[in-house]
Amino acid sequence: MVLRVSLKPRSAATGHKVQTSSEITFIGKTRAVMGLSISPSGSWLVAVAGHKAYVAPTSSFKTGFTKFVSPEALTCLAFHPSEDYFATGDDKGNIRLWYCLNEQVAAHAVGVEKRAQTTTLHWHAHAVSSIAFTPNGAYLLSGGEEAVLVVWQLHTGKKEFVPRVGTSINAIAVAKGGQSEEYLLGLADATFAFVSAATLKISRSYSRIKLGAQLSVQIESYLIIVQIPRHLIVIYLHSPLLRWRSIPPRQPLFCRPRIHPPCRYTLRRLQH
Numbered sequence: 001m002v003l004r005v006s007l008k009p010r011s012a013a014t015g016h017k018v019q020t021s022s023e024i025t026f027i028g029k030t031r032a033v034m035g036l037s038i039s040p041s042g043s044w045l046v047a048v049a050g051h052k053a054y055v056a057p058t059s060s061f062k063t064g065f066t067k068f069v070s071p072e073a074l075t076c077l078a079f080h081p082s083e084d085y086f087a088t089g090d091d092k093g094n095i096r097l098w099y100c101l102n103e104q105v106a107a108h109a110v111g112v113e114k115r116a117q118t119t120t121l122h123w124h125a126h127a128v129s130s131i132a133f134t135p136n137g138a139y140l141l142s143g144g145e146e147a148v149l150v151v152w153q154l155h156t157g158k159k160e161f162v163p164r165v166g167t168s169i170n171a172i173a174v175a176k177g178g179q180s181e182e183y184l185l186g187l188a189d190a191t192f193a194f195v196s197a198a199t200l201k202i203s204r205s206y207s208r209i210k211l212g213a214q215l216s217v218q219i220e221s222y223l224i225i226v227q228i229p230r231h232l233i234v235i236y237l238h239s240p241l242l243r244w245r246s247i248p249p250r251q252p253l254f255c256r257p258r259i260h261p262p263c264r265y266t267l268r269r270l271q272h
Contacts, residue, residue: 001026001028001030002027002030002036002047002054002065003025003026003027004023004027004061005023006021006022006023006024008021009022025061025062027065028056030047030049030050030052030054030065031049031050031052032049033047034074034077035047035074035076035077035078035088036048036077037078037079037086038079039101040079040081041084042058043058043059043101044101045061046086047065048070048076048077050073051070051071051072052067052069053074053086053088053100053116054066054067054068055100055101066100066112066114067112067113067114068113068114068115068116069113069115070088070096072090072091072094073091074088075088075089075091075127075129076088076089076128076129076131078131078132078133078140079133080133080137081133081135081136082137084101085099085100086101087140088131089124089128089129089131089144090127093122093123093124093125093126093144094120094121094122094124095121095124095128095131095142096118096119096121097118097119097121097154098117098118099117099118100114100117121140121142121152121157123142123150123159124144124146124150125146126145126146127144128142129143129144129168129169129170129171130143130144130169130171130172131172132172132173135174135176135181137154138153139151139152139153139154140152140154141172141174141183143165143172144169147163147165147166148162148163149165149169149172149183149185160200161200162202165187165193165195165202166187166189166193166205167188167191168187168188169185169186170186170187170188171186172184172185172186173186180197181197182194182195182197183195183197189207191205191206191207192205192206192207
């Protein structure tokens with residue numbers, strides 16, 4: 001189930017510890033969500049779950065989702081930073097670019113499943129765990145069990161590789177500071193590895209943040225980058241704990257607030 005929840009509290013709840021949202025809008029039902037995102041333009045909401053991509057225009061959430069069918073189960077999602085299309089990874093190692101964000105989506109018949117125009121990129125032998133576009137939209141990054149970062153040049157289809165990053169890639173994000181750009185990899189052993197976009201080599205890594213032993217069978221993770229002047233805050237979420245770290249490190253900057261219940265609609269499930 002996907003809901004839109006207003007962060008504005010009801011006036012009667014103002015000042016209370018527990019706030020009640022002033023508006024909750026039901027958008028639609030889905031299977032277990034593996035990716036949920038709003039387009040950079042703010043015009044589209046997309047969720048991926050099972051063998052479907054669920055698309056809704058943000059201007060009319062009450063119309064619900066239009067469902068687009070994928071031949072394989074979808075595992076991750078990323079929006080192009082400047083154009084109205086999105087990319088998904090699936091459990092067979094395919095990456096698809098979906099061109100289905102148009103006015104026809106808003107005028108859909110309820111319950112009808114559609115096929116969309118797509119472009120397929122394939123190199124991975126196993127499930128694609130994470131994908132991310134570079135800020136200029138020219139490249140797409142992908143990673144998974146192979147412990148290889150793949151850099152796809154979208155206009156030509158050519159690809160470059162950063163092999164042997166250490167272990168499976170769980171999450172990918174792009175960090176930009178000044179004139180330099182780096183790719184940040186969240187690895188399965190809880191290491192963060194920075195890859196220089198210029199040289200495609202690992203420039204440094206941090207491995208102090210460790211996942212609990214109870215997560216050795218099932219890991220849920222999500223990697224977020226928050227950039228502030230002179231510091232890079234890396235937030236690594238795994239149910240039900242939230243940890244963050246400042247890079248470069250300062251005095252002990254580990255925090256582990258407990259989150260309850262887990263925000264499962266923003267998490268990606270990996271089975272080991």
